[in-house]
Amino acid sequence: xxxxxxxxxxxENGFSTTNSAGRMxxxxxxQNTIPMKDHDxxxxxxxxxxxxxxxxxLKPLFEEFxxxxxxxxxxxxxxxxxxxxxxxxxxxxxxxxxxxxxxxEQKTLPxxxxxxxxxxxxxxxxxxxxxxxxxxxxxxxxEEDVRRLFETFGQIEECTVLRGPDGASKxxxxxxxxxxxxxxxxxxSLHGRQTxxxxxxxxxxxFADTDKERTLRRMHQMAGQLGIFSPMTIQFGAxxxxxxxxxxxxQAALMxxxxxxxxxxxxxxxxxxxxQMAAFNVNGLVAAPMTPSSGTSTPPGINATAVPSLAxxxxxxxxxxxxxxxxxxxxxxPIYTNGIHPYPAQSPTVTDPLQQAYAGxxxxxxxxxxxxxxxxxxxxQQPTIIPQQQREVCCCYFPPGPEGCNLFIYHLPQxxxxxxxxxxxxxxxxxxxxKVFVDRATNQSKCFGFVSFDNPSSAxxxxxxxxxxxxxxKRLKVQLKRPKDAxxxx
DNA sequence: TAATATT
Numbered sequence: 001x002x003x004x005x006x007x008x009x010x011x012e013n014g015f016s017t018t019n020s021a022g023r024m025x026x027x028x029x030x031q032n033t034i035p036m037k038d039h040d041x042x043x044x045x046x047x048x049x050x051x052x053x054x055x056x057x058l059k060p061l062f063e064e065f066x067x068x069x070x071x072x073x074x075x076x077x078x079x080x081x082x083x084x085x086x087x088x089x090x091x092x093x094x095x096x097x098x099x100x101x102x103x104x105e106q107k108t109l110p111x112x113x114x115x116x117x118x119x120x121x122x123x124x125x126x127x128x129x130x131x132x133x134x135x136x137x138x139x140x141x142x143e144e145d146v147r148r149l150f151e152t153f154g155q156i157e158e159c160t161v162l163r164g165p166d167g168a169s170k171x172x173x174x175x176x177x178x179x180x181x182x183x184x185x186x187x188x189s190l191h192g193r194q195t196x197x198x199x200x201x202x203x204x205x206x207f208a209d210t211d212k213e214r215t216l217r218r219m220h221q222m223a224g225q226l227g228i229f230s231p232m233t234i235q236f237g238a239x240x241x242x243x244x245x246x247x248x249x250x251q252a253a254l255m256x257x258x259x260x261x262x263x264x265x266x267x268x269x270x271x272x273x274x275x276q277m278a279a280f281n282v283n284g285l286v287a288a289p290m291t292p293s294s295g296t297s298t299p300p301g302i303n304a305t306a307v308p309s310l311a312x313x314x315x316x317x318x319x320x321x322x323x324x325x326x327x328x329x330x331x332x333x334p335i336y337t338n339g340i341h342p343y344p345a346q347s348p349t350v351t352d353p354l355q356q357a358y359a360g361x362x363x364x365x366x367x368x369x370x371x372x373x374x375x376x377x378x379x380x381q382q383p384t385i386i387p388q389q390q391r392e393v394c395c396c397y398f399p400p401g402p403e404g405c406n407l408f409i410y411h412l413p414q415x416x417x418x419x420x421x422x423x424x425x426x427x428x429x430x431x432x433x434x435k436v437f438v439d440r441a442t443n444q445s446k447c448f449g450f451v452s453f454d455n456p457s458s459a460x461x462x463x464x465x466x467x468x469x470x471x472x473x474k475r476l477k478v479q480l481k482r483p484k485d486a487x488x489x490x
Numbered sequence: 491t492a493a494t495a496t497t
Contacts, residue, residue, distance in 0.1 A: 121496060
């Protein structure tokens with residue numbers, strides 16, 4: 001049967017309907033009908049959809065309530081991964097209302113633990129300004145208890161106690177009122193005014209996090225979960241923008257390696273997450289001023305005429321700059337403190353090192369798009385010092401693994417030492433050696449190193465996942481170490 | 491004390 005695609009939905013030929021008000025919602029052109037929707041149609045959010053169901057699978061379930069104008073399963077922008085939810089617009093408003101009352105929380109799709117969600121999408125003027133987060137509830141308080149507590153302030157549209165997998169309350173809840181004013185009234189009367197049995201402090205009633213706040217919260221959680229980078233974390237402490245950023249990268253890499261057997265797509269996901277985190281920063285929440293100490297509009301550490309080269313003495317967050325190498329004052333400091341300055345130019349309005357880090361990344365992306373270009377373009381030349389370094393160090397105390405197991409890693413962060421390099425590649429297999437090359441005179445990292453695995457497939461997995469992996473303004477270059485006899489430059 | 495997800 002011939003079909004025509006409209007709004008991404010397959011429409012059958014010659015189909016034409018009217019809604020309950022008698023309005024046409026199909027425009028017939030020749031044999032095809034282009035669907036029209038009511039001007040007051042409602043876009044529905046559909047949640048708790050099994051991830052193996054696509055539009056064509058969902059259509060029959062929803063067509064029962066009227067003609068569908070548009071049905072879109074949400075996919076991840078970068079990976080195409082099914083997000084487990086969808087948007088649905090019926091041609092007729094009434095169809096949406098019928099579907100909502102018939103389906104919302106009324107049935108559970110196969111393989112799901114919770115009932116399907118069918119409700120107006122957030123985009124339908126139903127923002128989150130009416131939704132409260134309620135903390136410090138007693139663990140035994142149910143949805144009903146919470147409702148009773150809040151119903152005096154207005155119409156409650158939703159009330160959910162957060163629970164773990166075992167059904168035990170997490171001691172907090174979301175309560176959505178029908179208006180912002182009602183929610184505000186509840187805050188005024190309830191926040192901090194009483195302590196629930198078993199709670200460690202008084203009741204918390206506040207507006208729920210926005211998306212951006214939620215993203216930030218997650219970033220913090222992730223950063224906190226990784227007790228990695230022991231020396232750097234300690235050293236950088238409150239100035240931890242860089243090390244936090246690295247942690248995030250590590251987290252992403254770890255996820256790539258451990259949560260999915262397909263390393264390549266997971267690396268894409270990890271990269272996508274970082275991009276999203278960076279992107280959300282510029283969009284108004286953070287507004288970290290990159291006050292350059294030089295007084296120019298150029299990011300610190302880079303002079304106005306220089307192309308941002310890999311050798312640029314530039315911290316990942318755009319704040320730190322290394323001291324000039326020509327100062328002739330090598331130090332004996334450990335590498336992770338060497339040349340890294342705290343950030344005296346921090347804006348007093350910026351308190352979050354993560355925000356700084358991601359803002360810095362984004363500023364760089366904007367100022368120097370070349371750094372975000374494909375690797376081959378971003379890094380047109382390779383330093384020629386590598387063969388020297390190999391001669392100098394490699395055979396002495398860097399025993400390589402078997403052929404095909406040794407990786408060359410370039411564009412490491414300045415602060416990375418052997419331990420950090422090792423940590424970064426452990427997820428891909430047994431690392432038998434990890435060596436960052438260090439300048440003997442200055443004791444500074446040369447920003448490249450070698451990693452050896454005990455088998456070639458680990459090495460390949462690491463290349464797949466980590467080559468091109470973005471850390472701050474740089475992308476890692478990860479490739480098999482050149483055999484000794486190969487003498488061509490990069 | 492922050493969820494299963496909102497183009």
